[in-house]
Amino acid sequence: MTQTQHPTKLLTFEEFLAYDDRTDTRYELVDGELVEIPTESQENCDIAKFLLFELAKRFPITLLAYKDIEVEVSGRRATCRLPDLVVDSMKIQS
Secondary structure, three states: OEEOOOOOOOOOHHHHHHOOOOOOOOEEEEOOEEEEOOOOOHHHHHHHHHHHHHHHOOOOHHHEEEOOOOEEEOOOOOEEEOOOEEEOHHHOOO
16 A cells, blocks of 8 residues: 555544545545555455355345445544455344
8 A cells, every 4th residue: 555645634534534536546544644545456356255255154244344335443543444344243143
């Protein structure tokens, strides 16, 4: 991942969600700074799809999120990650 030169001030999570540089570039927020996400390789996409299908065999589909999800990471500064795959453990009942 490469650091970008867009905003010079640190962004809050809310500012990140509202940020639009009018391009198709995707970003993550890391410690308040925008970080450009490189284009995904086909291999990475294939692995994410394989894992999704394997997890779908073991968990209800309502617990799974594939792509296009933003996860706020708590810490000193605002951080937002864009994972390929998420299992919502908060909904899993033991």
